[in-house]
Amino acid sequence: MNEMAVLLKPVLATLLGGAVCGIVGVWVVLLNIPFVGVAMSHSAFAGAIFGLLVGVDPLIPALLFCVGASCLIGPIAERGDFEPGVALGVIFALMLGLAFLGVGLLKGPRTEALNFIWGNILLTSRRDLILLGVLLFILVGFLVVLNKEVKAVLFNREIARAVGVPERAIFFALVMLCGLVVSVNLDTIGGLLIFSLIVSPASAAYQITYRLKTMYLLSIGFAVGSCVAGLVLSWLFNLPTGAVIICIASLIFALALLFSPKRRVQRKLG
Amino acid sequence: MLIPGFASPVAVDIQDVKVSYYEHIALRHVSLQIGRGEFVGVIGPNGAGKTTLLTVINGLGRIHSGTVKIFGERLDRRNIRFWRSRIGYVPQSLKVDPRVPVSCLEAVVIGASGRLGIFRRVGQVEVKKAEMLMDFFHILNLRNRPVGQVSGGEMQKVALARALLQEPEILLLDEPTSNLDPPSVEELTGFITSIYQRFNLTVIMVTHQIEHLPAVCQRLVLVKKGRVVFVGNRDEGLRPDRLKGLFSNE
Numbered sequence: 001m002n003e004m005a006v007l008l009k010p011v012l013a014t015l016l017g018g019a020v021c022g023i024v025g026v027w028v029v030l031l032n033i034p035f036v037g038v039a040m041s042h043s044a045f046a047g048a049i050f051g052l053l054v055g056v057d058p059l060i061p062a063l064l065f066c067v068g069a070s071c072l073i074g075p076i077a078e079r080g081d082f083e084p085g086v087a088l089g090v091i092f093a094l095m096l097g098l099a100f101l102g103v104g105l106l107k108g109p110r111t112e113a114l115n116f117i118w119g120n121i122l123l124t125s126r127r128d129l130i131l132l133g134v135l136l137f138i139l140v141g142f143l144v145v146l147n148k149e150v151k152a153v154l155f156n157r158e159i160a161r162a163v164g165v166p167e168r169a170i171f172f173a174l175v176m177l178c179g180l181v182v183s184v185n186l187d188t189i190g191g192l193l194i195f196s197l198i199v200s201p202a203s204a205a206y207q208i209t210y211r212l213k214t215m216y217l218l219s220i221g222f223a224v225g226s227c228v229a230g231l232v233l234s235w236l237f238n239l240p241t242g243a244v245i246i247c248i249a250s251l252i253f254a255l256a257l258l259f260s261p262k263r264r265v266q267r268k269l270g
Numbered sequence: 271m272l273i274p275g276f277a278s279p280v281a282v283d284i285q286d287v288k289v290s291y292y293e294h295i296a297l298r299h300v301s302l303q304i305g306r307g308e309f310v311g312v313i314g315p316n317g318a319g320k321t322t323l324l325t326v327i328n329g330l331g332r333i334h335s336g337t338v339k340i341f342g343e344r345l346d347r348r349n350i351r352f353w354r355s356r357i358g359y360v361p362q363s364l365k366v367d368p369r370v371p372v373s374c375l376e377a378v379v380i381g382a383s384g385r386l387g388i389f390r391r392v393g394q395v396e397v398k399k400a401e402m403l404m405d406f407f408h409i410l411n412l413r414n415r416p417v418g419q420v421s422g423g424e425m426q427k428v429a430l431a432r433a434l435l436q437e438p439e440i441l442l443l444d445e446p447t448s449n450l451d452p453p454s455v456e457e458l459t460g461f462i463t464s465i466y467q468r469f470n471l472t473v474i475m476v477t478h479q480i481e482h483l484p485a486v487c488q489r490l491v492l493v494k495k496g497r498v499v500f501v502g503n504r505d506e507g508l509r510p511d512r513l514k515g516l517f518s519n520e
Contacts, residue, residue: 162354163384211373212372
């Protein structure tokens with residue numbers, strides 16, 4: 001009974017964390033910006049380290065760094081006529097530099113700082129759950145209200161712009177929401193591992209379905225499934241939870257790729 | 271909705287427009303007027319600035335100087351989305367990943383997104399209109415097929431249907447017949463003629479293949495090295511010596 005009570009919060013965190021990662025993963029995969037997860041996770045990591053340095057709640061600067069980075073990525077890509085991947089690369093390098101600078105400046109043991117890299121889902125707090133719940137509500141609300149705009153941008157950004165959709169604003173919003181997902185999951189899943197949890201389940205879903213709605217559902221299902229299975233296995237075999245979650249997410253992707261009906265169609269199309 | 275600007279007899283008014291990408295000047299002080307209801311063909315060799323000319327009309331291309339007016343209203347940040355939602359645009363052979371989870375019907379319905387505005391959802395009315403347009407272009411059988419898995423000709427029909435769902439005042443066609451086999455070119459040219467006559471549109475069609483211009487196109491704009499070198503009627507524009515000069519390397 002006691003063990004069950006201890007596991008309740010982590011289980012809820014995996015369900016909510018998996019759901020939010022599954023949703024933004026679809027955007028990352030369809031917009032072909034997988035690097036966004038890396039750049040955002042490093043921004044959140046740099047922000048959290050900054051929080052430790054100045055003695056404030058790490059979540060707040062992590063959120064601010066992510067929002068700041070997402071605000072920079074879009075305009076850098078637009079102004080410089082770069083691909084978003086190039087802008088992401090620039091931000092990623094900057095944030096990595098800032099993060100390690102911060103780690104270097106930290107006094108005493110750096111255990112707390114390193115926790116942001118790997119996370120610890122077993123230490124999920126009530127606040128983490130509330131934040132994840134609010135974030136899931138925001139993401140679903142965003143999708144419901146701006147469904148046709150998001151769909152147009154995911155299909156083709158140039159076409160979306162040409163038909164009069166506020167494509168730039170929607171794209172920036174999608175990147176910013178990715179940043180929020182990374183920041184909020186920093187404590188639980190960890191800055192480095194979250195990248196895989198965003199990309200792998202959505203990529204697996206992409207191999208299976210031709211319907212966007214189904215892709216969202218599959219992506220959420222795969223992400224939640226990876227999290228729950230990872231949690232249970234790590235609990236049973238005393239393994240690092242985050243690492244097990246990522247291994248399972250990667251395994252699901254490998255299976256989806258292996259049995260993908262789309263690959264057969266592609267082979268037929270030549 | 272009655273829009274005052276739509277009363278103007280001039281659909282597109284480009285004045286002294288310059289567009290450059292770093293050192294490359296794509297358009298050099300171009301001025302051009304296109305009347306309401308005209309079908310204008312824009313011809314020129316590759317890299318002449320034809321596509322750039324189209325994209326300054328719907329604001330997808332950034333201009334460095336000059337002005338663009340649509341139905342007498344100057345294009346700027348405040349009205350750009352409004353006009354984009356009323357200017358149909360068919361880009362040159364859109365490449366779509368065959369795995370993209372978007373059906374042909376959904377790709378057509380995207381055309382209604384701008385006109386509906388934010389917060390209004392796509393309803394049955396838009397879906398019905400999209401299906402009618404797909405039926406018109408003989409692609410209703412593709413409604414559930416992933417849009418990345420259709421042929422080049424079918425993709426262009428999807429793009430035309432999407433552009434028409436915008437209920438546009440102006441239709442911009444960027445090499446719509448390029449990379450198509452001769453029967454598909456003939457079919458698509460027939461459709462373009464038909465929609466021009468049926469929907470009372472102003473059509474601007476870019477091509478470097480003169481034989482692909484429909485017969486209803488009676489006015490030509492010849493473009494070379496970023497400059498408009500001729501504006502006039504079709505027969506005059508297609509004079510052999512003029513075309514030889516247009517496509518020569520000088």
